[in-house]
Amino acid sequence: MMVALGLHSNSIQVHMLDMETTSPGHTLLHSITAPSHRTDVRAVCFSGDDRAIASGSANSIKIWSRSSRNCLHTMESGHVLSLTFVPGDRHIVVGTKTGQVQLYEVGSGDLLQEAGAHSGAVWSVDVSPDRRGLVTGSADHDVKFWDFELISDPASQQRRLSLSHVRTLKMAEEVLCVCHSPNGRLLAVALLDSTVKIFFTDSLKFSLSLYGHKLPVLSMDITSDSTLLATCSSDKNIRIWGLDFGDCHKSLFAHDDSIMGVKVR
Known part of the structure; x- marks a missing residue:
């Protein structure tokens, strides 16, 4: 990669x-x-x-x-x-x-x-x-x-x-990042309140809210099979989320300062 x-x-x-x-x-x-x-x-x-x-x-x-x-x-x-x-x-x-x-x-x-x-x-x-x-x-x-x-x-x-x-x-908060799922079904929206909201792209209906980061998410990416979301934040952590139930699969302390970008391949 x-x-x-x-x-x-x-x-x-x-x-x-x-x-x-x-x-x-x-x-x-x-x-x-x-x-x-x-x-x-x-x-x-x-x-x-x-x-x-x-x-x-x-x-x-x-x-x-x-x-x-x-x-x-x-x-x-x-x-x-x-x-x-x-x-x-x-x-x-x-x-x-x-x-x-x-x-x-x-x-x-x-x-x-x-x-x-x-x-x-x-x-x-x-x-x-x-x-x-x-x-x-x-x-x-x-x-x-x-x-x-x-x-x-x-x-x-x-x-x-x-x-x-x-x-x-x-949205109710400042939007910091947006990301489509590769299958086009979902849209992830990272907000200033440190949450990520998941919506259905066609209807814009709300699906999930992902809580866990202590500071705002600055970048995110979705796996090619559209099942997992990777987020990185000002809290120096990377989190991997499931897009079926919104559960956090893994949290990584990745850097000593804010993480500005993340990509999955």
Whole structure:
């Protein structure tokens, strides 16, 4: 399993994790240390084909080649807090500190759409498993669902990608992270009150509430069979939850400081 890390030094590292041994280790594959962002890197993600890496900071987005470690494009942006490649890797969606959701074309670096989606910071963006849309979670207590659409561009007389808001799930607390189950059946929402709420994606009906972390959950991921949820928190712990009854299968004290991201493969 490969993991891309955005470091406090404004560099990016790609590590290969060895999960087959009893004592998991890692090997540094690539390190991008050339001058890049001038402010802290707040978000990083792989393209769908693993050939490119996107990183976002307070004023720019950069697209990097994983093989050559060169910066391919630099795009001016708002204060990036979350970002993801759109299926097909020709576009990237960015959530900003001011509540904007921005859609960029990777090849040209053009800003295609800037929607005032939220009234608070957009902490999380997650593409739906059916690849037809995405969901955003914000400090304004809202979880918003968006569909990908092709619209006519009067300037170029061609069709281009756009985001269309289709529905909203209102929460009682600030939303820090959102995550779909791979089968598309469930949506996990991490809140500022340190709980994780599970909803059915189609009806948005409440399913489970996961209690256990002492501080807010900052990142989470669901296993490929959609049965287990991994969460990491400011309380320095990782917890593994069952999505059938919401029970905690395992709790791990993982680091000496807040854990910012977790992935399962």
